[in-house]
Amino acid sequence: GENVEQHPSTLSVQEGDSAVIKCTYSDSASNYFPWYKQELGKRPQLIIDIRSNVGEKKDQRIAVTLNKTAKHFSLHITETQPEDSAVYFCAASSAYGQNFVFGPGTRLSVLP
Amino acid sequence: DAMVIQNPRYQVTQFGKPVTLSCSQTLNHNVMYWYQQKSSQAPKLLFHYYDKDFNNEADTPDNFQSRRPNTSFCFLDIRSPGLGDAAMYLCATSTGTGYSPLHFGNGTRLTVT
Numbered sequence: 001g002e003n004v005e006q007h008p009s010t011l012s013v014q015e016g017d018s019a020v021i022k023c024t025y026s027d028s029a030s031n032y033f034p035w036y037k038q039e040l041g042k043r044p045q046l047i048i049d050i051r052s053n054v055g056e057k058k059d060q061r062i063a064v065t066l067n068k069t070a071k072h073f074s075l076h077i078t079e080t081q082p083e084d085s086a087v088y089f090c091a092a093s094s095a096y097g098q099n100f101v102f103g104p105g106t107r108l109s110v111l112p
Numbered sequence: 113d114a115m116v117i118q119n120p121r122y123q124v125t126q127f128g129k130p131v132t133l134s135c136s137q138t139l140n141h142n143v144m145y146w147y148q149q150k151s152s153q154a155p156k157l158l159f160h161y162y163d164k165d166f167n168n169e170a171d172t173p174d175n176f177q178s179r180r181p182n183t184s185f186c187f188l189d190i191r192s193p194g195l196g197d198a199a200m201y202l203c204a205t206s207t208g209t210g211y212s213p214l215h216f217g218n219g220t221r222l223t224v225t
Contacts, residue, residue, distance in 0.1 A: 034213045043216040102154040
């Protein structure tokens with residue numbers, strides 16, 4: 001089955017700096033990769049996603065890159081703000097779109 | 113607004129006393145999921161329904177069961193809750209057609225006393 005690794009487990013950055021979170025997956029059949037942000041006590045919320053036929057996607061300060069050959073995908077947050085502080089989860093899904101496997105999460109702290 | 117609704121937000125039950133958590137959706141999605149999440153760990157899939165087809169994860173304890181009486185509703189039954197079952201339970205939906213994200217409800221935080 002699919003296995004998703006995520007690094008780092010914790011990340012602290014100064015406000016205004018960039019943050020990068022990296023994930024690797026094992027199943028070459030996975031072709032859809034969403035990222036979720038979860039604030040304390042709240043539900044995970046989708047922040048960006050990418051399909052396997054796309055190498056990069058950007059939405060304002062957030063971008064995701066995918067290297068299908070290496071089975072890597074990364075989340076990039078630029079100009080970080082204190083409200084970006086949360087736990088971020090990457091996930092991978094197969095072509096049938098039913099099963100999502102999550103990475104273990106990264107706790108991002110943006111220091112003012 | 114179309115959404116995934118979980119009730120209650122907080123549930124307290126006694127050790128060994130059966131409890132049912134509920135989830136409803138107005139998204140008309142084919143797939144409904146139940147996840148267990150502890151202490152900011154990754155959500156752990158318990159089971160999911162594709163329409164009426166039930167899919168159980170291999171490591172989901174027998175203590176957990178689910179019902180989906182119709183497209184809109186799904187229930188999680190915990191037959192004999194133990195202290196280790198205290199967690200956030202997240203319901204989610206997706207279209208199930210690929211390239212479709214999970215839409216999560218706000219979760220039910222279960223406390224076992």
